[in-house]
Amino acid sequence: YERESGQKLNKEKTSLFFSKNTAVEVKEGVKELFGAEIIHQHERYLGLPPLVGRGKRKAFNRIKDQVGRKIASWKGRLLSTAGREILIKAVAQATPTYTMNCFLLPDSLCSELNSLVRNFWWGQRDKEKKLAWIAWGKLCKPKAEGGMGFKDLKAFNLALLAKQGWRLSQNPCSLAHRVLKARYFPSNNFMEAQLGNLPSYTWRSLLAAREISERGRRWNIGNGQQVRIWADRWLPTPHSFKVISPKPQDFDGEMVESLINQQEGGWDKNLVRRVFIPHEAESILSIPISLSLPEDAVSWAWTPNGRFTVSSAYKVACSWLCERRSKEEGCGVSDPGKGRQFWKFLWQLHCPSKVK
Numbered sequence: 001y002e003r004e005s006g007q008k009l010n011k012e013k014t015s016l017f018f019s020k021n022t023a024v025e026v027k028e029g030v031k032e033l034f035g036a037e038i039i040h041q042h043e044r045y046l047g048l049p050p051l052v053g054r055g056k057r058k059a060f061n062r063i064k065d066q067v068g069r070k071i072a073s074w075k076g077r078l079l080s081t082a083g084r085e086i087l088i089k090a091v092a093q094a095t096p097t098y099t100m101n102c103f104l105l106p107d108s109l110c111s112e113l114n115s116l117v118r119n120f121w122w123g124q125r126d127k128e129k130k131l132a133w134i135a136w137g138k139l140c141k142p143k144a145e146g147g148m149g150f151k152d153l154k155a156f157n158l159a160l161l162a163k164q165g166w167r168l169s170q171n172p173c174s175l176a177h178r179v180l181k182a183r184y185f186p187s188n189n190f191m192e193a194q195l196g197n198l199p200s201y202t203w204r205s206l207l208a209a210r211e212i213s214e215r216g217r218r219w220n221i222g223n224g225q226q227v228r229i230w231a232d233r234w235l236p237t238p239h240s241f242k243v244i245s246p247k248p249q250d251f252d253g254e255m256v257e258s259l260i261n262q263q264e265g266g267w268d269k270n271l272v273r274r275v276f277i278p279h280e281a282e283s284i285l286s287i288p289i290s291l292s293l294p295e296d297a298v299s300w301a302w303t304p305n306g307r308f309t310v311s312s313a314y315k316v317a318c319s320w321l322c323e324r325r326s327k328e329e330g331c332g333v334s335d336p337g338k339g340r341q342f343w344k345f346l347w348q349l350h351c352p353s354k355v356k
Helices: 024-034 056-074 081-092 107-121 153-170 175-184 201-208 210-216 269-275 278-285 310-329 340-347
Strands: 217-220 297-300
Touching: 056 081, 056 107, 081 107, 107 153, 153 175, 153 201, 153 210, 153 297, 153 310, 175 201, 201 210, 210 217, 210 310, 269 278
Parallel strands: none
Antiparallel strands: 217 297
């Protein structure tokens, strides 16, 4: 290393770490060669736990300690509700962001972090219990929907991991993509990859958020050769972006290219109107197609410019988690737009934030 790079190894700052399968004589030989100490495990590397085994809570307990110390130092101050809101959003809920970019935090840890923030919000000073007048889930809704705009840490964690997954799928030449592809999906792409044998916790975390990337992506139609009509997301119709029209028995096309008039370089209007229900047919015909018919491309469906943003992915993650919870509890999803006009009016008033 020193010969090739021209850099000299600082042996005082160097430590050696071996797996459990390494023979004792190998350890001693490497130790003598480097002149460095052998350690059992790094506590942190670049601010992150280097190894995450079965004891995930132990690996991430440092986050809870950091947030707890900060909140404890705030409790002795005379803060208005507006001041507490700013500290929660800008400091307490921002502390675990760096770790959540790489790892999926355990649900129990997210619940404890929410508990610390929730108690501080309702005015807890020492360890007494304060009455929570509104459920924390409602406070995590946007202000335009009657909440306070606090982050749902579970959804925010998924959104940050979805950003990494989106980068993997959009940048196949990156070093991270090439390493993970060689290890986990050598014969297909990231969106089709399986968990595999003995996966790392980083890979498990990326796959846990892959559904967010899948829900947020949409095909831009070019020649239609890569897009499946009834399986892929390609319609400009939120929120599913999928075709809901049943497949006719007399139509055997599977790819979108079967709906395109190759000679004219546009949609086969008569075929589209025959295969799809009226409003879906008009939606398909509204999709512009170039005469050159370039290749199909994937874009992020929840931003006007088609670029991925964490804020838009957070909304997708919140919607997905809400659907899951509704299915588990056996209840429907309420209309989030109800009362939006009132809440926008309230938060736009020209008065101090603590009054609002």
